[in-house]
Amino acid sequence: MANILVVDDELGIRDLLFEILNDEGHNVELAENAAEARAARLRARPDLVLLDIWMPDTDGVSLLKEWATTGLLSMPVIMMSGHATIDTAVDATRIGAFAFLEKPITLQKLLKAVEQGLARETARRAAAAVVPSPSAYGAVVTIVGDNSPVPMLPTIVAVADPGPQSVQSFDLDRPLRDARDGFEKAYFEFHLAMEHGSMTRVAEKTGLERTHLYRKLKQLGVDLSRGRKSAV
Structure with missing residues (x-):
């Protein structure tokens, strides 16, 4: 399934989210502060992050902004908080957060947000993989019904990541x-x-x-x- 990073300073919430997501078949890594989250982001390259807003060292919104400005916000991030205001949630989404979950988080809302976030990530990777095939440049192809060779246009390659390439012509x-x-x-x-x-x-x-x-x-x-x- 997916690699999910959970960042929350409360041990009980980390353990609960780990159990739920692990039962769903995901690989879950835990971080209790921004420093651990930074290291895990670079080490594990998660498919999705669940990020608490209020943390003792660096708050979640600041960490989200840091990832966005350094080019590391390449995965959906779902913000979590039990005390955030509407303005905070709006700011987080403007920076690049995928969704916002208010604590206490219900099982249904958690799984729905995770499913939607992972679906968007899968679609993003598939779209990023629709690129010209390097081997196509300089080649020739014969159009059906015409015997004269013409320069081949770049082949469109659609890839479901991970998985084999599927070339459509x-x-x-x-x-x-x-x-x-x-x-x-x-x-x-x-x-x-x-x-x-x-x-x-x-x-x-x-x-x-x-x-x-x-x-x-x-x-x-x-x-x-x-x-x-x-x-x-």
């Missing part, structure tokens, strides 16, 4: 409807692989009603078992 010398169907099939296959075959999550990600999604996938000839680990 499309025949543009086709009727618009056929070309569009080819793209849509690749689009849905990508999201099925990202969500391990979960139709519920794919429906949420693509903005389609689940019944309509089933019909669409059947129409495009998408293999529904692709990337599936368990039925949802």
Whole structure:
């Protein structure tokens, strides 16, 4: 699952969050102050951070601002506090915090915020991986229906991180409807692989009603078992 860093000066809260997130299958690292959080951030490179605002050495908002100004705010950060004001929460989100949880934190709100934060991080990594393939430059390709070689455009590589690369190419010398169907099939296959075959999550990600999604996938000839680990 994910690597999550929990930063809180209260031992009871650290232990509770560790138990909950560990039971969800995540790898959890704990820090009780900003100094330990800095070291853990550089050492573990967490996928998500749960950060308390009120801490004795450096408060969470200051640490968040420090990460933002030094280029280290590359993961979703969920702020936590039992005494913060609305202005504090707004300031944190302006700096770059993903969400704000008020203590005492309910299990439902915690898991929902963590799930949404990790989903955004997965999407960010996938988008960052859509880059030109270096080996494509200087190569030539023959367009279907034309025997003359033309310079190859950079190949678009979509990567679900971690995992194997998936290179998509499309025949543009086709009727618009056929070309569009080819793209849509690749689009849905990508999201099925990202969500391990979960139709519920794919429906949420693509903005389609689940019944309509089933019909669409059947129409495009998408293999529904692709990337599936368990039925949802």
